[in-house]
Amino acid sequence: MNRIEPHIPGGCSVAGILNEKKGFIKGEQIIKMITVMHERSNGLGGGFAGWGIYPDNKDDWCFHLFFDNEKSREFTEEYLKHDYEIMKKEEIPTRKVKVIDKRPLIWRYFLRINREKKNEFYELTEEDIVMNSVMKINEEFEGAFVVSSGKNMGVFKGVGYPEDIAEFYRIDDYQAYLWIAHGRFPTNTPGWWGGAHPFGLLNWALVHNGEISSYGTNKRYLEGFGYRLMLQTDSEAILYLFDLLLRKHNLPFEIACMALAPLLWDEIERMNEEEKQLLKAIRMVYGSALINGPSSLILGYKNGMLGLNDRIKLRPLIAGRKDDLFYLSSEECGIREICPEPDKIWAPKAGEPAIGELKL
Amino acid sequence: MKLSFLYPEFQVIRDESKCIQCEVCVRQCAFGVHTYDKDEKKVTSDNLKCVGCHRCATLCPTQALIISRYPQDFRENYNWRKDVIRDIFKQSESGGVLLTSMGCDKEYPIYWDKLLLDASQVTNPSIDPLREPMELRTYLGNKPEKLEFSVKNNSQATVNYKLLTKLSPQLELETPIMFSAMSYGSISYNVCLALAQAAKILGIYYNTGEGGLHKDLYKFGKNTIVQVASGRFGVHSDYLNVAAAIEIKIGQGAKPGIGGHLPGEKVSKEISETRMIPEGTDAISPAPHHDIYSIEDLSQLIFALKEATCYTKPIIVKIAAVHNSASIASGMVRAGADIIALDGVRGGTGAAPTRIRDNVGIPIELALASVDERLRKEGIRHRASIVIAGGIRNSADVVKAIALGADAVYIATSALIACGCHLCQKCYTGKCNWGIATQDPYLMKRINPDIATERLVNLIHAWSLEIKEMLGGMGINAIESLRGNRLRLRGIGLTDTELKLLGVKPAGESL
Numbered sequence: 014m015n016r017i018e019p020h021i022p023g024g025c026s027v028a029g030i031l032n033e034k035k036g037f038i039k040g041e042q043i044i045k046m047i048t049v050m051h052e053r054s055n056g057l058g059g060g061f062a063g064w065g066i067y068p069d070n071k072d073d074w075c076f077h078l079f080f081d082n083e084k085s086r087e088f089t090e091e092y093l094k095h096d097y098e099i100m101k102k103e104e105i106p107t108r109k110v111k112v113i114d115k116r117p118l119i120w121r122y123f124l125r126i127n128r129e130k131k132n133e134f135y136e137l138t139e140e141d142i143v144m145n146s147v148m149k150i151n152e153e154f155e156g157a158f159v160v161s162s163g164k165n166m167g168v169f170k171g172v173g174y175p176e177d178i179a180e181f182y183r184i185d186d187y188q189a190y191l192w193i194a195h196g197r198f199p200t201n202t203p204g205w206w207g208g209a210h211p212f213g214l215l216n217w218a219l220v221h222n223g224e225i226s227s228y229g230t231n232k233r234y235l236e237g238f239g240y241r242l243m244l245q246t247d248s249e250a251i252l253y254l255f256d257l258l259l260r261k262h263n264l265p266f267e268i269a270c271m272a273l274a275p276l277l278w279d280e281i282e283r284m285n286e287e288e289k290q291l292l293k294a295i296r297m298v299y300g301s302a303l304i305n306g307p308s309s310l311i312l313g314y315k316n317g318m319l320g321l322n323d324r325i326k327l328r329p330l331i332a333g334r335k336d337d338l339f340y341l342s343s344e345e346c347g348i349r350e351i352c353p354e355p356d357k358i359w360a361p362k363a364g365e366p367a368i369g370e371l372k373l
Numbered sequence: 374m375k376l377s378f379l380y381p382e383f384q385v386i387r388d389e390s391k392c393i394q395c396e397v398c399v400r401q402c403a404f405g406v407h408t409y410d411k412d413e414k415k416v417t418s419d420n421l422k423c424v425g426c427h428r429c430a431t432l433c434p435t436q437a438l439i440i441s442r443y444p445q446d447f448r449e450n451y452n453w454r455k456d457v458i459r460d461i462f463k464q465s466e467s468g469g470v471l472l473t474s475m476g477c478d479k480e481y482p483i484y485w486d487k488l489l490l491d492a493s494q495v496t497n498p499s500i501d502p503l504r505e506p507m508e509l510r511t512y513l514g515n516k517p518e519k520l521e522f523s524v525k526n527n528s529q530a531t532v533n534y535k536l537l538t539k540l541s542p543q544l545e546l547e548t549p550i551m552f553s554a555m556s557y558g559s560i561s562y563n564v565c566l567a568l569a570q571a572a573k574i575l576g577i578y579y580n581t582g583e584g585g586l587h588k589d590l591y592k593f594g595k596n597t598i599v600q601v602a603s604g605r606f607g608v609h610s611d612y613l614n615v616a617a618a619i620e621i622k623i624g625q626g627a628k629p630g631i632g633g634h635l636p637g638e639k640v641s642k643e644i645s646e647t648r649m650i651p652e653g654t655d656a657i658s659p660a661p662h663h664d665i666y667s668i669e670d671l672s673q674l675i676f677a678l679k680e681a682t683c684y685t686k687p688i689i690v691k692i693a694a695v696h697n698s699a700s701i702a703s704g705m706v707r708a709g710a711d712i713i714a715l716d717g718v719r720g721g722t723g724a725a726p727t728r729i730r731d732n733v734g735i736p737i738e739l740a741l742a743s744v745d746e747r748l749r750k751e752g753i754r755h756r757a758s759i760v761i762a763g764g765i766r767n768s769a770d771v772v773k774a775i776a777l778g779a780d781a782v783y784i785a786t787s788a789l790i791a792c793g794c795h796l797c798q799k800c801y802t803g804k805c806n807w808g809i810a811t812q813d814p815y816l817m818k819r820i821n822p823d824i825a826t827e828r829l830v831n832l833i834h835a836w837s838l839e840i841k842e843m844l845g846g847m848g849i850n851a852i853e854s855l856r857g858n859r860l861r862l863r864g865i866g867l868t869d870t871e872l873k874l875l876g877v878k879p880a881g882e883s884l
Contacts (some may be wrong), residue, residue, distance in 0.1 A: 223497075224496050224497040226493065226497060226847055226848035226849045226854060226861075227849060227854030227855075227858065228858075228860060228884075229776075229857070229858035229859055229860030229861055230853070230854050230855065230856055230857050230858040232860070233749060233857050233858075233859075234857075236749070237749050237752055237754065245884060261519075262519040262520070263521075264519075264520070264522070265522060265524075265534060267532070267533070267534070268520075268522055268534060271532075275851075277506050277508065278508055278510050279506065284531065287535075288530070288531055288532050290536060291522075291532055291534065291535075291536040292532070293512075294520055294536055294538065294540055295520065296853070297512045297516055297540065297543065298516050298517060298518075298519065298520050298538075298540075298755070299520075300851075300853030300854075300856065301853065301856065301857070303851055303853055303854050305848070305849045305850060305851060305854035306493075306497055306848045306849065306854075307497060307498060307848070324850070325500070325505060325506070325850060327498055
């Protein structure tokens, strides 16, 4: 598999569904949502992420991994053994789907960090240790790629239409309280499964439709905080920006969104003095985190789901609600397909996040 | 009288059929090129005195004058070029150090001209700045790495959080361009006034240079950066406190490593009051600050100035771009500088020794790239903004500078050209026929401060519009998304080493 994938811009479809009471949603629901938007992808990438899918191992870090071959698997496993206790490992079950070819080896590992490792890096949080492992494997281990690395969640993705990817990964066998999905329309030939969406890191996963004009600025900003951007894709950068702002800087979701898609200076000038100072400070300090250019994205995380557009809404995003369910979709049809009569359906404004959170 | 081997540099070609003997040229030339011969009733010209400033040709009412290169060159060859021969003749006649003015004009690479910009096509829409917002506002100063908030518990509020982090003082610019340091003394009062007025209208800043601040210009304090240089001319509490920011000048791109010299003849009553030195005495800036012999001394001066102004203003430290700029800049940031100003080898001056101007320093593009990269590597880029100076000629240079990593640029030569400067490089003579680099009241009057203000405002407006067009083309609607975005630049005709130093890919290579 070709590790360094050239930058792939393109259009896409995104979809997500959350049960705010943490009730389970069958995999086929998200498959229907993303499949109805078939036209928005071109068969060169599709994927799903689900939260709550591994209740039996919910406290273990679950790594989904792609390997080129048995050798890279053994090598990576040696490294994992060194830093983690492997609670369980298995090949991720798949079906035979004719159109899905050139598959990597696809495995999942349930891991706990060794006591020695924790002692060695006493200044780091568990999340930091896991993130460092992910960065190390993705950058340094030839033929190995960490697809997701959260707890009680996982990313399933590859090259193909989303419906074929779903069939391949047996998504219909899983149930989750939160699903996100992606259908991809890249504008050149994809070489590699790792480049498909969602992008996962720790408990975050992201699907994204867009191409950000600020990638170079965002990338260099992230590198200053120890992130290594291997894939040269915007979506990876956006995921890391969320991780930086929400986890490392501990910003509230609304504030993080104001940093990623800030209000215009004209709008800020019209606010009261206290709010003006706050918003000015966000733009001054987090200017390099601004996601500029067309994008609509869905971020899934342990406690909810967030939809966000760029600050002048150059790509579509629709949100909907029905009882305990919160939906996000590139197009309204994605929501209507499984929920013909939602209580509420709306188009979030440019830069204004649509957030659904678990209410327990 | 000793024989001079020098030929004229320029010749005045007068079309006698057009000349009406009005003597405009006679009155306009402070170098005494043109004289009226009463007996002959005819204006004649002395080519030897001509500096090629084009004042006479521009103002001649009948376009009777053409100033061209003098056709008779020295017997030059590839090694012994005419400028080399001329300088030897000059020095063998005078025995002195050669002086010149403005920026280095030698054939070193201009990297701005070897960088190309990106634009969006299909997969990413370009943005039309006439229809969509396009933001150039820039803040300069030390910024915290992150912000902290507390929940406000007020559901009425648009933003339900309170900002806990206190920010350092910042300069707010409506467009990322400022007027660079030019002292009162090197340029006339009217030009200082025009720069101040323009800065105020534009929502940007001008820089006093090291000559102090004329008492009548204190009212522009909110748009003024005051300089503290090695001579400490005109530095006092009111001067520091009236300004928006204070710049410690360590070095200047046109003359890295050396000080400055304003001859006593130029120290008029007004200049003497402003600089706080006796009338008619030479104003000499030492090469180093004599209280800064190392980085820890710089830190002391930075904090002395912060104390003197109660931590209300950002402190800029300006250095010339030299080989080791990156680690010097890192030291400056750690010493407490809020803004770093880098002045490249093309940077202008009112007076500098020719050999220094033309041979010391490095191109600003390379210095900028290395400083920005170093500060990022060390994780301290947020602690200081980077402002660059030295040969910024147009809006494309500005865009490329910001993409390389600058927060804003300083311009000076471009601003003077807007006011009428024709780049004759004779500022050091004090005889500027355009009324810019002179203290002669007769010449100074030639700058109408209001017209000069309007021309400066026009220039910056025009550049800002062009910057917005280029940003829109790249699909960017806020300048901060261009900052350090080297992926939107491509190098053309550069070696691998140059590409590496600039941190850009060659033209033709995709992301």
